Amino acid sequence: MDILPVYLVKYMEMIAMDFYDCHTHSTFSFDGKAALEEQCQAAMNKGLAGICLTEHFSVDSRDVSFGVLDYENYHNTIDCLRRKFEGRLYIGRGLEIGEPHLPQCSAALVKALAGMQLDFIIGSIHNIDGVKLRNYMQGKSKEQLYTAYFKEILAMVETADIDVIGHLDLVKLYGAIGGYGDYAFAEYRDLLFAIMKCAIQRGIGLELNTAGWRKEAGQQYPAHEVLRLYKELGGRIITLGSDAHKGQDVGADFERAKELLLACGFNSCCYFVNRQPFYVSLRKAGVKRETAC
Numbered sequence: 001m002d003i004l005p006v007y008l009v010k011y012m013e014m015i016a017m018d019f020y021d022c023h024t025h026s027t028f029s030f031d032g033k034a035a036l037e038e039q040c041q042a043a044m045n046k047g048l049a050g051i052c053l054t055e056h057f058s059v060d061s062r063d064v065s066f067g068v069l070d071y072e073n074y075h076n077t078i079d080c081l082r083r084k085f086e087g088r089l090y091i092g093r094g095l096e097i098g099e100p101h102l103p104q105c106s107a108a109l110v111k112a113l114a115g116m117q118l119d120f121i122i123g124s125i126h127n128i129d130g131v132k133l134r135n136y137m138q139g140k141s142k143e144q145l146y147t148a149y150f151k152e153i154l155a156m157v158e159t160a161d162i163d164v165i166g167h168l169d170l171v172k173l174y175g176a177i178g179g180y181g182d183y184a185f186a187e188y189r190d191l192l193f194a195i196m197k198c199a200i201q202r203g204i205g206l207e208l209n210t211a212g213w214r215k216e217a218g219q220q221y222p223a224h225e226v227l228r229l230y231k232e233l234g235g236r237i238i239t240l241g242s243d244a245h246k247g248q249d250v251g252a253d254f255e256r257a258k259e260l261l262l263a264c265g266f267n268s269c270c271y272f273v274n275r276q277p278f279y280v281s282l283r284k285a286g287v288k289r290e291t292a293c
């Protein structure tokens with residue numbers, strides 16, 4: 001058989017890759033703009049293999065998402081859509097929990113989660129001391145802002161029951177908005193090292209969140225140095241997430257994300273079922289269990 005031209009091989013690799021968007025929101029979240037079915041249909045239209053809904057959730061009464069999620073309805077809607085899209089699209093039921101480590105909320109969180117059947121939990125920091133980052137940064141120096149944020153991430157990773165860290169350096173969005181600018185990786189390396197070490201020890205992964213490419217931050221979350229550090233220290237659980245709140249953003253920039261992961265030394269990424277990671281090769285089709293390279 002003739003050898004295929006390089007461009008064709010490249011193209012075939014591209015279309016053979018199974019993408020799972022593991023960070024999406026629907027109108028079950030306070031800020032979602034698309035119905036859950038619309039998000040699933042968007043994933044189908046983009047040719048994704050699967051989508052995981054990760055609706056905002058918090059048991060902290062100071063959080064904007066407090067009391068918003070109608071879990072029973074969410075659960076049933078996903079069951080219904082799983083039947084509708086059966087054999088064509090994997091649909092995961094997840095949550096993005098804000099500040100899941102706060103001691104004053106832990107009993108309420110454990111109780112709430114006990115009544116849920118979830119495939120995936122993202123842990124994210126949106127607030128510090130119950131204050132939105134956008135407001136928290138007022139009157140703070142750049143160093144105070146970034147240090148406080150990464151310390152909060154570390155506190156979350158040390159204790160929370162989560163599968164991946166959501167948008168690990170989201171704070172750079174507020175750095176961009178507030179005029180502080182991006183952070184220098186070297187200045188926060190010790191803190192980031194501690195976060196990575198702890199995450200790996202506890203079996204917690206990272207998400208490569210592509211929303212930053214669409215926002216003022218101008219780059220993905222987290223920075224490539226953080227991805228490389230996680231890989232160097234032995235981390236292998238990476239999920240791809242668009243953080244889409246509307247259909248057009250589902251699966252956004254996943255080819256670019258794949259190239260970045262390959263450049264950082266990863267050969268696979270994951271999606272979750274029943275809170276267990278399933279590995280997908282970044283180079284070819286197929287889903288493998290526990291065989292990440």
Ligand SMILES: [Zn+2]
Pocket residue numbers: 096124126166167
């Ligand atoms: Zn978030």
Ligand SMILES: [Zn+2]
Pocket residue numbers: 023025096243
């Ligand atoms: Zn989100």
